[in-house]
Amino acid sequence: MKTEIKQRIIPHMLGLSLTFSAAVSAFAQQQKLGISGKITTLGGNAVPYASISFTHKNQPVLSDGSIADHDGNYVLHLSPGTYSLQVEAPGFKTLHIEKTIHTAGALDDIQIQSLTQEGENKKIQHIEGVTITATSTSPYKVALDKKTYDPSADLISAGGTLQDILGNVPSVSVDTDGSISMRGNSNIKFLINGKPSSLLGGDDNESALQSIPADQIEKIEVITNPSSKFEASGTSGILNIILKKNKKSGFSGNVTGSLGYRPKTALSTNLSWKKDNWTWFLNGGGGYTEHKGQNNSEITYKNKPAPLTSSETDVLIHQKQTGENIIYKDKYNLSTGFTYDISSNTSFNISGMLRSFEGDKKQSFNTYNDFSSFTGYKHTLNHRWSEGKSNNLALQGDLGLEHRFNNKGHSLSLSLSLQQYRNDESATIEEITELRSLEKENTDRKSVEKSFIAKADYELPIGEQSKLEAGYRLDSNHSENNSKVIASIPNPLILNYNNTADYQEVFNAFYIQFKSTLGALNYQLGLRDEVSNITINYSNLAAQTIDKTKNYNNLFPSIFLSYNFSKAHQLLINYSRRIDRPISFFLLPFPNYSNNQNIFEGNIDINPSYADFYELGYNLQRKKININPTLYYRHGTDDTKILVYRPDERESVFYTKPINLGTSDRYGLDINFTYDPFPWLKLMGSLDLFGYITTGRADYKTLDKEGQPKMESMNFKGNGFSSSTRLNTTFKIDKSFSLQLQGHYKGSQHTANQKKADMYTLNIGISKSLWKGDGTLSFNIRDVFNTRRMETFNFNDDYIQHNSMQWQPRQFLISLSYQFKQGEKIENSQRKKDNNNPDNKSEDSYEIS
Numbered sequence: 001m002k003t004e005i006k007q008r009i010i011p012h013m014l015g016l017s018l019t020f021s022a023a024v025s026a027f028a029q030q031q032k033l034g035i036s037g038k039i040t041t042l043g044g045n046a047v048p049y050a051s052i053s054f055t056h057k058n059q060p061v062l063s064d065g066s067i068a069d070h071d072g073n074y075v076l077h078l079s080p081g082t083y084s085l086q087v088e089a090p091g092f093k094t095l096h097i098e099k100t101i102h103t104a105g106a107l108d109d110i111q112i113q114s115l116t117q118e119g120e121n122k123k124i125q126h127i128e129g130v131t132i133t134a135t136s137t138s139p140y141k142v143a144l145d146k147k148t149y150d151p152s153a154d155l156i157s158a159g160g161t162l163q164d165i166l167g168n169v170p171s172v173s174v175d176t177d178g179s180i181s182m183r184g185n186s187n188i189k190f191l192i193n194g195k196p197s198s199l200l201g202g203d204d205n206e207s208a209l210q211s212i213p214a215d216q217i218e219k220i221e222v223i224t225n226p227s228s229k230f231e232a233s234g235t236s237g238i239l240n241i242i243l244k245k246n247k248k249s250g251f252s253g254n255v256t257g258s259l260g261y262r263p264k265t266a267l268s269t270n271l272s273w274k275k276d277n278w279t280w281f282l283n284g285g286g287g288y289t290e291h292k293g294q295n296n297s298e299i300t301y302k303n304k305p306a307p308l309t310s311s312e313t314d315v316l317i318h319q320k321q322t323g324e325n326i327i328y329k330d331k332y333n334l335s336t337g338f339t340y341d342i343s344s345n346t347s348f349n350i351s352g353m354l355r356s357f358e359g360d361k362k363q364s365f366n367t368y369n370d371f372s373s374f375t376g377y378k379h380t381l382n383h384r385w386s387e388g389k390s391n392n393l394a395l396q397g398d399l400g401l402e403h404r405f406n407n408k409g410h411s412l413s414l415s416l417s418l419q420q421y422r423n424d425e426s427a428t429i430e431e432i433t434e435l436r437s438l439e440k441e442n443t444d445r446k447s448v449e450k451s452f453i454a455k456a457d458y459e460l461p462i463g464e465q466s467k468l469e470a471g472y473r474l475d476s477n478h479s480e481n482n483s484k485v486i487a488s489i490p491n492p493l494i495l496n497y498n499n500t501a502d503y504q505e506v507f508n509a510f511y512i513q514f515k516s517t518l519g520a521l522n523y524q525l526g527l528r529d530e531v532s533n534i535t536i537n538y539s540n541l542a543a544q545t546i547d548k549t550k551n552y553n554n555l556f557p558s559i560f561l562s563y564n565f566s567k568a569h570q571l572l573i574n575y576s577r578r579i580d581r582p583i584s585f586f587l588l589p590f591p592n593y594s595n596n597q598n599i600f601e602g603n604i605d606i607n608p609s610y611a612d613f614y615e616l617g618y619n620l621q622r623k624k625i626n627i628n629p630t631l632y633y634r635h636g637t638d639d640t641k642i643l644v645y646r647p648d649e650r651e652s653v654f655y656t657k658p659i660n661l662g663t664s665d666r667y668g669l670d671i672n673f674t675y676d677p678f679p680w681l682k683l684m685g686s687l688d689l690f691g692y693i694t695t696g697r698a699d700y701k702t703l704d705k706e707g708q709p710k711m712e713s714m715n716f717k718g719n720g721f722s723s724s725t726r727l728n729t730t731f732k733i734d735k736s737f738s739l740q741l742q743g744h745y746k747g748s749q750h751t752a753n754q755k756k757a758d759m760y761t762l763n764i765g766i767s768k769s770l771w772k773g774d775g776t777l778s779f780n781i782r783d784v785f786n787t788r789r790m791e792t793f794n795f796n797d798d799y800i801q802h803n804s805m806q807w808q809p810r811q812f813l814i815s816l817s818y819q820f821k822q823g824e825k826i827e828n829s830q831r832k833k834d835n836n837n838p839d840n841k842s843e844d845s846y847e848i849s
Helices: 017-029 162-166 205-210 822-836
Strands: 033-041 051-056 064-067 073-078 081-088 094-101 110-112 125-127 130-133 140-142 147-149 172-174 180-182 188-192 217-223 237-243 250-261 264-275 278-301 315-341 346-373 376-404 411-433 439-462 466-487 499-518 521-540 545-564 569-580 598-600 609-621 625-637 640-645 654-660 663-678 681-694 697-703 709-715 718-734 737-746 754-756 759-770 775-782 790-795 799-806 811-820
Touching: 051 073, 064 073, 081 110, 094 110, 140 625, 162 172, 162 205, 162 217, 180 188, 180 237, 264 811, 640 697, 640 709
Parallel strands: 033 110, 188 237, 598 654
Antiparallel strands: 033 073, 051 064, 051 081, 081 094, 094 130, 125 130, 140 147, 147 217, 172 180, 217 237, 250 264, 250 811, 264 278, 278 315, 278 799, 315 346, 346 376, 376 411, 411 439, 439 466, 466 499, 499 521, 521 545, 545 569, 569 609, 609 625, 625 663, 640 654, 663 681, 681 718, 697 709, 718 737, 737 759, 754 790, 759 775, 775 811, 790 799
C-alpha cells in the first residue's frame, strides 16, 4: 500500500537538563529543510517499509528518522548539517553512510544490498566505498494491508511456472487439479503489476498460470483483506503478481532453460536496457509440457428395490468408472515495454503482453454398470474416449502517466488498458456400449472476450502525518460465445448446446481513503462505490431465447489499524467487505458440452454473493525470526454453492448447477514464520487452523424409477475443523550449494453432503551456483512419494459417490540459468568515475562501521 508511516526517534538526552534545554532552543532557531528520497535495491527496485535514521554529527538532538512507504519513499524535515545515516530492512544488510544536508529537495536514491545477492551471511561487502553489515533474510514480509513473498530463494520452483511458485506462498494452496485457493476459498482475484490482465483471463485459469515462467516473477503480494483502493471482486482476496523490470543502467538480463519429466521443455529470458531517461524491458518464454492424470469414481445407489416383474425396467445399483487423460501443450508468452522520464517528476510508460498456448487432449473412460433385474443381476461395460484441441491467444496493451507535484507524496497516476482473449476448442467424443452401437459427437466452441480498463489515482498529503487518496475506475467487458454440438444419435439435450451468447458488463467504481498517524498508531479509512450493469443475450436451437439485464450498486467500506509497540512488534486490525460476481460461465445456460453423462447447467438467475472480512494480526520481527499470526473471520451471504443432482433416477446422468443458497462462515488462525537459527539453515513455514460452518438446503425436481415426478433435496449444512501446514527447510551446504525440502499437509474437511480426505506431499530442490555466481544449476523433484491425490466422498439421499483424482504424477526438472551483468559493470564504472571526481566528494562521504 502506498502509505507513509512516520516514527519520531526520541532525542538522545546527553548531559544535564540545562544542556538539553539549550540544544532544544538552538534546534528551534534552526531553519528546517524539507528533504525526500527513495530506498532501493542495487537493481533499482523499491524497498518498502525500510527504517532510515539521520543522526546529526554535532547535535544529536537534531536527529530524526522515518519509515519508508510501500514504494520506498520517505520525507523528513531536517536542519542543515552533516548526518550519519542508518538504513535497515528485513532481508537486507544494514547500511551506514554519511551525508551533508545543504538545501531542501530530493536526495539521491539510497541503495541497500539484499543478503541473497552475495549468498553469504555476516560477510562484509564494499559497495561504492560503503561497508554493509548483514542482518537476516526474510522471503516473507508483512505490511499494513498486504504480505509479500519473494520467490528468489525458492529452489522447488526453479525452472517451473507461476503455478509452482503459488504452491509455496503462505496462505495460498494449489489443489491437485491446479485450482488456487486462499484460506480454503478459491474466489481469488488475480492481478499482474497491480492490474487485471488478459494473461490470466479465460475459463482455463490453470493453463494461464502455467504459461508464465517462474523466473519472470519478482514477487507476489498476498492481499487477504484488500482496502477500498482495490476492486471489491474476489471474496478470498487478491494475488498481485509483480513481473521483473530491471532498472540497472546499460543492458542486463538472464536466460533460463529447463528440461523435465513427464516431458517438459522450457526456455525463457528477462532483458532490460536503461540509458538516460529511457528504460526498456522484455520478458519472453515458451515451452512444451505433457500432463498425464487419472480420474476414478465409484457410485452406489441406495433404496433401489429390484424389479418384481419382467416388464419393469432394470435398476442401476452400482457404477464404477476409471479414466485417464493426457494433455500436450505448447505455450508462449511475451511482454515488453518502456518507461520515459519526461522530467524528474513525470514519467510515461507503455507496454504490451502476449500469451498463447495450444493443446491436444486425449481422454479415455471405462464404465462398469451393475443392474438389478427381475431375473437377477446384469453387468454392462461402456467405453468412451475423446480427442480434443484447444487454441487460445491473449493480448494486452497498457498506457500510463505518473506525475509528482512535489517530493512530499502529492501525485496523480493515469492508466489505460486494452485486452483481448480468444479461445477455440473442438473435440470428438466416441462411446460404445453393449446395449447400443457407436455413438459419436463433435463439439466446437469459440469465445472472444474484450476489455477496456481506465484508472485514475490521486494522492494528496495533508500535513506531515496524513494523506488523502481518491480514484476512479471504469471496466467494460464484452464476451461473445458460440457453441456447436453434432451427435450421430438423437439426443434432446444437444439442441441446448447449439447456442450463441453475448455477455456484456460495465463497472464504474469510485473510492476515497484517508490515512494518518497518531504517534505509534497508524490508521486508514476507506469507502468504495461500485455500480454494475450486466446484459445477457442468449439463444439456442431448442427455441430458448433470453434477454436479461442486471444492475447492482454496492458500497464497500474498509478499516485498517496498526499499532507499533516498537520496530519489532506490530499489531494489525482490519475489516473490509467484498463481492463475488458470478462469472459468465455460471450465468449462461448450457455453456459447454463434455459428455452425455455429466451436464453442466448454467443459472441465469444467480446473483452475486457478499462477504465481510475481519482480521487481527500481530507481527514480530527479530534478527533471526519473523512471526506473523493472524486471527480471521469471514461471513458470506447468498453463498454460491454447486448443486449436483439427477433429474431422472432411471438414468445415470448427473447435472451440475450453481445456485445462491444460505451462508458460509470460516474462522481460523493463520501463522506464518521465517526462522534462521544458523547461517546454514533457514526455515519458512505456515500453519492454518480453521473452522467452517455452512447452511442451506436445496430442493429440486426429479423423476423416480417409475417416471413419476417427485421432490428431492440436497443438504449443504455442515461444520467442522481442519488444518493445513507447510514447511520449507533450506540447507546451505557451502557458499554455492543449497538443498531445500518442502513438506505440505492438508487436513480432511466435512460437510453434510461431502467429505474431502487429507493429503500430504514432499518436494525436494537442489541449487548449485556456477561461473562466479553468473550461472545457477537447479534440480527438483515434485511429489517425491507420488501422494498428491484428491479424494472426495459425496452423499445424497439416493447415492454415495467416491472420486479419486491425480492431476499430475511425480515430476523431475533440471534447469540452467545465466545472468548478464553488463548493467552492473556500467554502474560500477560510473561510480568509480564519480569517486575520482573531487567535485562529487563534497556531497557524499562514506563511513566504515
